Amino acid sequence: MTTREHSLYGPLADPAANAGHLDHPPRVGFFTDTSVCIGCKACEVACKEWNNVPEDGLNLLGMSFDNTGMLGADSWRHVAFIEQERPLGRQDAGLGELPTGPSVTEAAAETVAEALRGTQRAGGDLGTAPVDLGFPSFDLPGRTPGEHERTEFRWLMSSDVCKHCTHAGCLDVCPTGALFRTEFGTVVVQADICNGCGYCVSGCPYGVIDRRHGDGRAWKCTMCYDRLRGGLDPACAHACPTQSIQFGPLDELRERAAQRLDQLHAAGVPEARLYGADPGNGVGGDGTFFLLLDEPEVYGLPPDPVVPTRDLISTWKHVGLAASGLLAAAVLAFAGRGGR
Incomplete structure (x- = not known):
């Protein structure tokens, strides 16, 4: 089995190594705690500023404050605003004691406590x-x-972004090599190599990647690959004032998320759940995962994402068997006619 086949269909605990990065740093990612998101859109602005992403979402009519609407070629970060007819409850429990990570400054605890007082x-x-x-x-x-x-009423706010999947459908189907796996385990598009075929758009189970109007090439979050190579945090995580977006080694983020989930359950928020953290899901686990306060569908997330190329090898095997059967039948038919 080749490295590419292994990355598609076999166990993949270390996607960077399977992509050929033998000496690489730990896999990094985002943990988004939606229970402390205040919908400020600092992440959207920071993403656009750092990555020179064109403006969009200037029309506020009909979409509340959710002016970007969805992820796309010009919206690498999307802050969802979902209004529900129910009280906030105890989702702010333990906020002051929330563990901090590599992207957090020394003043983070006071910043979060101040945000809590502001509610x-x-x-x-x-x-x-x-x-x-x-x-x-x-x-x-x-x-x-x-x-x-x-x-x-309460607002459910969540900053959505590319999931940087362990089994990345966009990466699997790209015919030009425009998409590649970095040494950090993330997935990046090289716009200068993209030919605009759009295969990656249909290959993403989350509907994240998109082609830019007037450009034709595919664009999405790079997790600020240039900043990572320079030892910096992604712009969105650096700008988040409440640490709703936390960046760091993926294993550490999963432990932190489990602790936060326990805090919320103990405080009487049974609807809190983690999304994308399970390595056994349909994409082998996400490099970006979330703590949600409702069903994934409420946030516009698929409940059971599956990489479209999951069954590709078995499909081709069945096609090969069917073709072999047809060939054998044709040979027997011609042989029978020759004998007569």
Whole structure:
């Protein structure tokens, strides 16, 4: 079995090594704790600024504050805003004691604690205390006669990004070698080699990668590969004020995520769950994973992502057997006619 076949279909605990990086640093990734995301979009701005990603999402009509709408060639980071008719609950539990990682400054604990204090409104948690809108709130959830306020809602905010899959469908189907696996285990597009065929777009189980309008080439998050090579953190993680986006060695992030999940469950938030952290999922585990407060579909994430090339070898084996059977049948038919 070749290295490429092994990376496609065999166990792959070390994608960088299987891509030929024999002496490489630990695999790195993102852990996004959506329970502390405040929807500031600092990650979107930092990503665009550092990577020269064109502006988009300037039309706010019909999409609330979710102006980018979805990931794409011009949106390598997308902050989702989902409003639900339910109180915030205890998702802020243990925030002050949340472990910090390599991308966090010494002042992170105070920054997070300050962000937590900022969620207090009129003596209650965000979403559970009256909020004066300044205008009549006709038929808004939580409204009672004579009040212009909302009392029973919460925002689910999450900064989505490329998952840098262990089994990367985009990488598998690229015919030009424009996509490659880095020494950090991430997946990067080389725009100067991309021919715009679009195979990678259909090969991504998350719908992340996209072709740029007017350009035709594929673009997506590189996890700031140039910054990683210079010993720096990705721009989005560096800019996140609440450490919702945490960057570091993937094994350490998984341990940290498990601790945070235990904190939330102990605080009475049973709906909290990890998404993408399981190495046994349909893409062999993600280099970017999330702590969610609802079902993945609520955030626009597939519940059971599967790399499209998963069954490629077995499919070709069946095609080969079928072709061999047809060939044998044809030979027998011609041999029978010759005998007559």
